[in-house]
Amino acid sequence: MNKSVFITGATSGFGRAAARRFAEAGFSLVLTGRRRERLEELKSELSGKVAVHVIELDVRDEAAVKKAVDELPDEFASVHVLLNNAGLALAPEPAQDVALEDWHTMIDTNVKGLVNVTHALLPTLIELGAGTSIINVGSTAGKWPYKGSHVYGATKAFVEQFSYNLRCDLHGTGVRVTDIAPGMAETEFTLVRTKGDQAASDQLYGNTTPMTAEDIAEQMFYVATLPAHLNINFLEIQPVRQVWAGMAVDRDE
Numbered sequence: 001m002n003k004s005v006f007i008t009g010a011t012s013g014f015g016r017a018a019a020r021r022f023a024e025a026g027f028s029l030v031l032t033g034r035r036r037e038r039l040e041e042l043k044s045e046l047s048g049k050v051a052v053h054v055i056e057l058d059v060r061d062e063a064a065v066k067k068a069v070d071e072l073p074d075e076f077a078s079v080h081v082l083l084n085n086a087g088l089a090l091a092p093e094p095a096q097d098v099a100l101e102d103w104h105t106m107i108d109t110n111v112k113g114l115v116n117v118t119h120a121l122l123p124t125l126i127e128l129g130a131g132t133s134i135i136n137v138g139s140t141a142g143k144w145p146y147k148g149s150h151v152y153g154a155t156k157a158f159v160e161q162f163s164y165n166l167r168c169d170l171h172g173t174g175v176r177v178t179d180i181a182p183g184m185a186e187t188e189f190t191l192v193r194t195k196g197d198q199a200a201s202d203q204l205y206g207n208t209t210p211m212t213a214e215d216i217a218e219q220m221f222y223v224a225t226l227p228a229h230l231n232i233n234f235l236e237i238q239p240v241r242q243v244w245a246g247m248a249v250d251r252d253e
């Protein structure tokens with residue numbers, strides 16, 4: 001049977017690196033994201049190696065997600081791996097200064113988008129059973145609070161708990177569920193979070209050694225290709241040069 005991986009957010013960062021990693025191993029690819037041009041570029045790059053199906057898809061659009069899954073061509077319909085990767089942080093400023101719309105965008109994408117795709121693909125995964133995987137991309141921000149994380153971190157806490165709860169409900173089906181929770185990795189993430197501030201992005205990732213998209217893609221591939229009787233529930237991964245923030249104390253002048 002031709003195994004396929006369904007990747008959300010394949011136009012950049014972790015998702016694009018994962019597409020390349022799974023292609024190396026011969027998986028058929030279903031690549032999704034909003035930027036069609038980038039999807040087509042990736043298809044041109046990888047379709048010499050494996051079958052590639054691209055879908056311009058906004059995960060927030062419930063009906064479009066369902067249609068994309070219902071209309072998967074036969075060659076791609078055996079989705080063994082769902083990589084729920086699409087997501088974003090916005091508004092690094094303190095909660096009290098954030099536009100409500102930015103909070104809504106994060107919730108709609110990181111929470112509702114992720115459940116839209118999961119719901120649409122669950123029947124397929126359950127039918128295929130043992131050895132299939134749902135890999136949800138959480139974050140260290142889902143566990144460890146820091147200033148400016150407000151709703152972003154909360155959406156990733158949702159991802160962690162949803163992953164555990166899903167695993168309980170899928171017990172007996174053979175479908176595996178993992179939350180991969182990376183720390184700092186250099187992608188377009190900070191450019192998106194700062195709405196295009198390249199200097200802020202360069203500063204965050206500069207003079208240190210952040211993880212790369214390829215580092216995370218390798219972990220995604222590892223999790224998805226473990227023997228079918230093994231489930232990694234949670235995989236937190238950080239660069240060696242990053243640790244937790246300390247406590248903050250408010251002091252009188």
Ligand SMILES: NC(=O)C1=CN([C@@H]2O[C@H](COP(=O)(O)OP(=O)(O)OC[C@H]3O[C@@H](n4cnc5c(N)ncnc54)[C@H](OP(=O)(O)O)[C@@H]3O)[C@@H](O)[C@H]2O)C=CC1
Nearest residue numbers: 009011012013014033034035058059086087185187188189
């Ligand atoms: N980089 C980091 O330090 C960390 C990132 N993460 C998480 O990893 C995941 C991937 O981020 P990363 O690769 O770093 O960042 P990038 O910004 O490089 O990639 C984000 C991807 O998500 C897609 N995306 C965003 N919104 C939507 C949407 N509404 N519908 C469909 N696709 C969408 C983008 O595609 P397009 O714009 O074309 O739609 C893009 O492909 C995210 O969930 C992020 O929260 C977690 C921990 C650390």
Ligand SMILES: O=CCS(=O)(=O)O
Nearest residue numbers: 139140141182183184
């Ligand atoms: O999820 C991203 C990692 S961080 O920016 O919250 O540290």
